[in-house]
Amino acid sequence: MSGQSGFPPASTSAGASDRDPTLNRKVAAVWNANADFWDARMGEGNITHLQLVSPAIERLLELRPGDEVLEIACGNGQLARRMARLGAKVLAVDMSEGMLEHARTRSAGLEGKVEYRQLDASDPVALAGLGRGRFAAVVSAMALMDMSEIAPLAGALASLLAPGGRFVFAVTHPAFNGTGTRRMIEEEDVGGTMVQRAGVVVFRYGTPTTAKGLAMIDQPEPQYFFDRPLNELLRPFFSAGFAVDALEEPRFAPGTPTSRVLSWLSFPEIPPVLAVRMRPMRPPT
Numbered sequence: 001m002s003g004q005s006g007f008p009p010a011s012t013s014a015g016a017s018d019r020d021p022t023l024n025r026k027v028a029a030v031w032n033a034n035a036d037f038w039d040a041r042m043g044e045g046n047i048t049h050l051q052l053v054s055p056a057i058e059r060l061l062e063l064r065p066g067d068e069v070l071e072i073a074c075g076n077g078q079l080a081r082r083m084a085r086l087g088a089k090v091l092a093v094d095m096s097e098g099m100l101e102h103a104r105t106r107s108a109g110l111e112g113k114v115e116y117r118q119l120d121a122s123d124p125v126a127l128a129g130l131g132r133g134r135f136a137a138v139v140s141a142m143a144l145m146d147m148s149e150i151a152p153l154a155g156a157l158a159s160l161l162a163p164g165g166r167f168v169f170a171v172t173h174p175a176f177n178g179t180g181t182r183r184m185i186e187e188e189d190v191g192g193t194m195v196q197r198a199g200v201v202v203f204r205y206g207t208p209t210t211a212k213g214l215a216m217i218d219q220p221e222p223q224y225f226f227d228r229p230l231n232e233l234l235r236p237f238f239s240a241g242f243a244v245d246a247l248e249e250p251r252f253a254p255g256t257p258t259s260r261v262l263s264w265l266s267f268p269e270i271p272p273v274l275a276v277r278m279r280p281m282r283p284p285t
């Protein structure tokens with residue numbers, strides 16, 4: 001999405017049953033191919049993470065020292081390390097061994113505070129194997145839209161969480177920052193003054209769509225995006241007995257300098273990120 005232009009090849013994805021059974025292997029292969037580039041660019045957080053994603057997630061998480069946290073799809077582990085430094089004990093999982101290698105290398109000195117494990121978060125058995133009632137919080141940063149299926153995670157959450165536990169996630173904003181959007185800047189003569197307006201054109205939203213695109217310009221391979229409108233994104237969690245109790249739509253501050261005109265920094269009115277906190281409404285059965 002950040003580096004995307006024009007109309008990417010897209011296909012609608014009706015449901016899990018008619019999905020390509022090799023899809024997750026392809027998703028992992030793309031992330032393995034992108035891992036070195038991603039780690040070099042992401043480091044300990046890019047500007048989107050440092051200014052929008054991590055602060056929003058941390059406000060919603062309300063971590064307490066000693067909290068045991070499960071991070072889903074941790075990438076190079078930059079958020080896992082932030083949470084560990086805030087006093088949490090983090091188990092961070094990802095399906096890409098390439099990403100996990102970088103995560104482990106960067107986490108020297110945090111032994112006992114962060115552990116990384118290879119795991120496909122669409123595998124309900126693997127998720128259940130992480131423990132019952134174990135985690136004060138489950139968190140996922142900018143990854144649910146990269147996951148081919150989210151219902152297995154939604155179904156596993158209630159039993160993974162300890163009483164009082166919460167699930168916090170951030171995603172590219174489903175309404176404004178999906179593969180069905182284009183960013184534009186227009187200029188208008190308003191009574192003799194040239195006024196620029198930055199906006200987003202939404203040409204597809206309602207149909208869940210699988211498409212390839214870029215999260216970072218110049219990344220070696222386009223990745224898979226699994227765009228879901230809000231109702232599709234939240235429904236599996238509602239069905240699993242969760243309710244939203246807090247939500248943020250972080251935006252860049254006006255005037256944040258950027259060398260790329262169509263960067264999200266030029267769109268301070270429009271949130272590129274949606275961050276949500278959910279809690280179970282009833283104890284697990």
Ligand SMILES: C[S@@+](CC[C@H](N)C(=O)[O-])C[C@H]1O[C@@H](n2cnc3c(N)ncnc32)[C@H](O)[C@@H]1O
Binds near residue numbers: 075077094142215
């Ligand atoms: C955009 S990266 C985000 C990484 C990290 N959370 C961050 O914010 O820097 C998406 C990550 O999702 C992982 N991923 C995609 N599908 C997954 C799945 N089914 N199970 C586990 N990880 C998955 C990829 O391997 C990749 O590391």
